[in-house]
Amino acid sequence: MARAPATGGSGRRGRRVIGAEHVSEAHQRGRVVIEVLPGDIVTAQARESAERLKIRLVDGPLEKPAVVRTDGATAMRRTLYRRSPKWVAPRPQHTRNARRxxxxxxxxxxxxxxxxxxxxxxxxxxxxxxxxxxxxxxxxxxxxxxxxxxxxxxxxxxxxxxxxxxxxxxxxxxxxxxxxxxxxxxxxxxxxxxxxxxxxxxxxxxxxxxxxxxxxxxxxxxxxxxxxxxxxxxxxxxxxLGMAGTLDSSRFRNALALAAGVPVSDVEAITLGSHGDEMAPITSRARIRGRHLDRFLSPDQIAACVKDAVTGGGQVVALRKTGSAVLAPAHASIELIDHIRGARAGAVPASVMLRGEYGIEGVVLGVPCHLGASGLVEVEELDLSEAELAALRAAADAIRARLGGAATG
Missing domain, CATH: 3.40.50.720 (NAD(P)-binding Rossmann-like Domain)
Structure with a gap:
């Protein structure tokens, strides 16, 4: 809708004269309606131009459409979508059924x-x-x-x-x-x-x-x-339950985000296996903005991120000298508690006694778990690569060896 400029008046709207030039300008701007307010004068040439250019002269004042207000989260998602139409930031897996x-x-x-x-x-x-x-x-x-x-x-x-x-x-x-x-x-x-x-x-x-x-x-x-x-x-x-995979996965996500130069919220990754040298960051299922790691990182960068996740705890110990990490393990523990009380949904990595899952029996190992008010609900068996599955089994053997070689449970 176009509105011609006022041609007179001081302190109040003056009478407008809508001429052919105003119709032409509206046409150039892609307008299809010109609002004619009470007292406005429309020249004969303007009417002829409007008819020829298929622009309607409508008596006003017209009702203005309400301003559409958008919340910040929606605006941000739309911005991210315009940047990469194939990726939308996932919503946190929080539920409304949490109990205290x-x-x-x-x-x-x-x-x-x-x-x-x-x-x-x-x-x-x-x-x-x-x-x-x-x-x-x-x-x-x-x-x-x-x-x-x-x-x-x-x-x-x-x-x-x-x-x-x-x-x-x-x-x-x-x-x-x-x-x-x-x-x-x-x-x-x-x-x-x-x-x-x-x-x-x-x-x-x-x-x-x-x-x-x-x-x-x-x-x-x-x-x-x-x-x-x-x-x-x-x-x-x-x-x-053992708190390990939540902490190790957080360290892995942080390493990937730093290497790719993206916010850690853009990264999804999980780490399984033992909470030690036999840790198994699962690169085959890791994603950055919904895409495989090799779309953002070279093989050497991915390997460096895996190493960073495995050695992350040791890095903190080396800097502190007199103790180990305290903040990240606390957050990881709260994540498990939130799953138990129903504040979060989906699988979360935790160390549990295995009963044949992933072909492993009688040893505690970090695996994806669904948790609830009674603790472990079920172990989720992911489709892992042969190398990742071998890493899980090697971790199980190492834990057995450290415990004296006997089957546990």
Missing amino acids: VRRLALVGAGGVGANIGHLAANADIADEIVLIDIAPGMAASVALDLNHASGVSRSRSRATGGTELSRVAGAEVIVVTAGRPRTPGMTRADLLDINRRIVRQAGEAIRAHAPDAIVIVVTNPLDEMTVEMLQATGFPRERV
Whole structure:
């Protein structure tokens, strides 16, 4: 619709004279309607031009269409679509059916345990957060700190802390982070004998005081400690999970995003196998903006990203000198808890006892899992390449060897 300029008036709209030149200008701009307001004069030449150019002269004022308002997320998706019509950023797999955990217990209130408590409180995912640590005052101080923060965060979660393992009583979910961390030059396997006693002691207390809990093991060496927890509690495999694949997958996605120069939200990738040197980043299923890695990265770059994922934990240890990673493991633990409480949907990598999946029997290994209120629902068997499947089986053999060669479970 076109509107001719006013030709007079001061402080109010003047009378317009719509001439042939206005009709011609409207035609050049692709207009098909010219609005004629009360008092406007339309010349005979303008009418002839309008008829010839098939432009309608319509008495106004015409009702203006409402302004279409677009939210920021939709606007961003449209921008990304225009950049690459074949790719649309995936929505996070969050659901509206999340339930709050009645009681979340954290065995170990050091770096990882304290950060899990902080994230859980900020997200308001539990009624009560119980922290337990052998060091006097450690768990109680973290709990008090979290409660003080609630005045800002407005979280409904209340935290308590102490040294007694009996505090796990009544917990729905228990995360075990207690144990000695790695130091520079130390592998996760070097911690096997040191942390085995700690995990067994925690497992016996859980069996006695929280027989219905779901246990998430974070203590290293993670896969082996998950086996120890299974044996100490006597729980079925559905209720003893190891947090590993969530952390390793996050490191792999970060490496791919940095190498490709894209936001990490553009990357989908999963890492399976052991939480150690036998880790198996699954490159065949990894995608950047929905496309195979080789559309963005060279084979050498992909290999470097795989190495970065495998050595990521060691890189943090080398920089910290006196401990290992605390933030990423805490986020990865919360991801598992979110799947258990129904806040996230789909498969998530976790270490579980295998019962023939991927042709592997009687060993704990990181695989894609569907989780729910009762823990493990099912293991999802992906279509892997021969090399990836061989890597999984090699990881299983290595874990058996470190545990003494006997079948577990």
